[in-house]
Amino acid sequence: MVRNAFYAQSGGVTAVINASACGVLETAKNYPDKIGKVLAGRNGIIGALEEDLIDTSLENPVDIHALRHTPGGAFGSCRYKLKGLDQHRAQYERLIDVFRAHDIGYFLYNGGNDSMDTALKVSQIGQQLGYPVVCVGIPKTVDNDLPITDTCPGFGSVAKYVATSIREAGYDVASMAKTSTKIFVLEVMGRHAGWITAACGLAAESAGEAPHILLFPEIPFDEEKFLVRVSETVGRHGYCCIGVSEGLLYKDGNLMAEAGGKDAFGHAQLGGVGQVIAQLVKDRTGMKYHWALADYLQRSARHLASKTDVEQAYAVGKSAVELAVADRNAVMPTIVRVSDAPYRWEIGVAELKDVANVEKKMPRAFISADGFGITEECRRYLAPLIAGEDFPPYRDGLPHYVRLQNISVGKKLPVFSI
Amino acid sequence: MVRNAFYAQSGGVTAVINASACGVLETAKNYPDKIGKVLAGRNGIIGALEEDLIDTSLENPVDIHALRHTPGGAFGSCRYKLKGLDQHRAQYERLIDVFRAHDIGYFLYNGGNDSMDTALKVSQIGQQLGYPVVCVGIPKTVDNDLPITDTCPGFGSVAKYVATSIREAGYDVASMAKTSTKIFVLEVMGRHAGWITAACGLAAESAGEAPHILLFPEIPFDEEKFLVRVSETVGRHGYCCIGVSEGLLYKDGNLMAEAGGKDAFGHAQLGGVGQVIAQLVKDRTGMKYHWALADYLQRSARHLASKTDVEQAYAVGKSAVELAVADRNAVMPTIVRVSDAPYRWEIGVAELKDVANVEKKMPRAFISADGFGITEECRRYLAPLIAGEDFPPYRDGLPHYVRLQNISVGKKLPVFSI
Secondary structure (H helix, E strand, O other), X not given: OOEEEEEEEOOOOOOOHHHHHHHHHXXXXXXXXXXXXXXXXXXXXXXHHOOOEEEHHHOOHHHHHHHHHOOOOOOOXXXXXOOOOOOOHHHHHHHHHHHHHOOEEEEEEEEOHHHHHHHHHHHHHHHHOOOOOEEEEEEOOOOOOOOOOOOOOOHHHHHHHHHHHHHHHHHHHHHHOOOOOOEEEEEEOOOOOOHHHHHHHHHOOOOOOOOOEEEOOOOOOOHHHHHHHHHHHHHHHOOEEEEEEOOOEOOOOOEOXXXXXXXXXXXXXXXOHHHHHHHHHHHHHOOOEEEEEOOHHHHHOHHHOEHXXXXXXXXXXXXXXXXXXXXXXXXXXXXXXXXXXXXXXXEXXXXXXXXXXXXXXXXXXXXXXXXOOEOHHHHHHHHHHHOOEOOOOEEOOEEOOOOOOOOEOOOOOOOOOO | OOEEEEEEEOOOOOOOHHXXXXXXXXXXXXXXXXXXXXXXXXXXXXXXXXXXXXXXXXXXXHHHHHHHHOOOOOOOOOOOOOOOOOOOHHHHHHHHHHHHHXXXXXXEEEEOHHHHHHHHHHHHHHHHOOOOOEEEEEEOOOOOOOOOOOOOOOHHHHHHHHHHHHHHHHHHHHHHOOOOOOEEEEEEOOOOOOHHXXXXXXXXXXXXXXXXXXXXXXXXXXXXXXXXXXXXXXXXXXXXXXXXXXXXEOOOOOXXXXXXXXXXXXXXXXXXXXXXXXXXXXXXXXXXXXXXXXXXXXXXXXXXXXXXXXXXXXXXXXXXXHHHHOOOOOEEEEEEEXXXXXXXXXXXXXXXXXXXXXXXXXXXXXXXXXXXXXXXXXXXXXXXXXXXXXXXXXXXXXXXOOXXXXXXXOOOOOOOOO
């Protein structure tokens, strides 16, 4: 029986979420006896709720293929969390109405922890309402905090970007330190887990190389110990480069920097801790600083994507379709690490119930005893994830990315207010 | 007659100043009948004043060649401005003493406006003191503000970086705008001239593409006009990406953001205007923002260097040596544009007296009438400067850069306090 598939992107986008989309769309074509059209949600799940569906079959296959090297979310993403079935029952029922109206038999949802929870609930409501829909999650998050899977597509490219950036800035600061900037701080993402902060550490391959200090969200900030380490580092090497997580906490558990707002998931909007740290050093030591806030640059830097990451992102999209047509409901493809060196990986499968809303923390054993660096074990884990380059095509000196036409499917249902 | 050459790097370093160093060192070897050793100043001119000279002949030629793809300043740079001959006469005389002690007949100084002034004065004091030294400046500055030369090595790579970054962030924000971030602000360098801000504009090739608004240091900030434009842009495209210069001025001529410090040249240390702009939009419209501060990342991003820029940086280093051995005193090689499309350039020569302390402003005709964008004329000027890629080698997923041994020459003179 041929049925349509629904695909949507959720939460913060990455440099490679479109590679997963590419994997979904190109693989779906291999199953004409199972999958009709792939309809994409415009702006994620909101597109499904509002019946704003994009007919991906109208896109040029060349453009679909170019998604592999295009950052951002080609169909639009959203920060909109479907809550429990009791609280948001109307929304879940609406989803099923839309699926029924468009003969959607496969629900492919590309996101992080919250999204895997939504995919699980959609599979449950489908069963409750007697509407058969196969729900498969596709992992994506720069935060690398999904459980079971060895890593999350999106993370490896951010990791490569921050490690490259702090290495390059380190070469700069080392040149200037004699008479000018001695302190450089790079603030990176990673709200609750220090995976991205840890990745900065890959840049330092020998003693004295940048970064010299990492400040993890897992290690409450100890001001005096930090300042001693800064002074020692400048004394020994002439300068000090610091990578700091946006989620750094004071000892009392308060976030060091809150921009004040909260996002749709109720998370505090962070940013600015880099300046707090830099200014602290300046106030206490008088040393001149510079600081950088990579912000979205780090997660959209497709020009510096990890080849491993791109391949894994494509693979989980491909696998999701294969799982769906094999009628594997409420599952998510995972990355399974077979060996560190040489790095080998394969695709596995996790149950959504084991993934939904579970956050993978960084092991304490990945952080050095003093709390300011990464261990060899951490380096072994991270190193393969940034391996290889996968440069996009360039035109006129800039990466050449695709924009799809995103033509809507005609609506069949009454308007629904979310 | 064979004499030694002195080479030093000055001021803020760039992604390609070492390519100029490479051009100097590799070319000097072609003139064994004129140039003995090239001695580099450790940390720029300070190395000369302190007689802290690096013997570059002890480096492996493979490492010297790797300078072509290594960011930062390989011998160290400094922010130390030699003032007039009357104020800093002892320093100038000390330079001549050091040159005499090490048989230095060529002074090659790689920097911006201030450095060209120093090179000029060294040539004057040499004549006054009867010590023959040929002084040649080598242009370098991300600010692109040296006169006569069509562009300054270092600028093209920053231009490529900021245009790439705001394009990539634009793809990200466009995906998120429906329910989350609608405003993105990228703060870029360029203290007095909007060259780097203008380069952001290269990313927008069609209507509606990021960046949508540029805020130049040349155009005093008009809050109401800006907010109207932001609202129009979000209304039309759903989101708004803004590139803003660190040197943006209020209408009263005050800098919008001063970090408070001043550097060794007496310039205010800038940074944070991006957040001021973003917060203004949030306060007045309620729209969620993200902002990024590229800071040193933009000028050290050798991984994304412009091929044109790398070639020109090497060429001016090479030319400086050729001018020196031809006894051309008090000059600087320049980039001469022969044609825009196809882009053709050649090396010219300027007198240091015409370059020293003169700042090239961006023509008003390069900024659109409304003050928020670039003109076609500006695009024609900028486009060739970011053309081509020149990727560094990668090892273990990261750009592989060189560190020289930097072995000191023995001192022959008493200590000198600067």
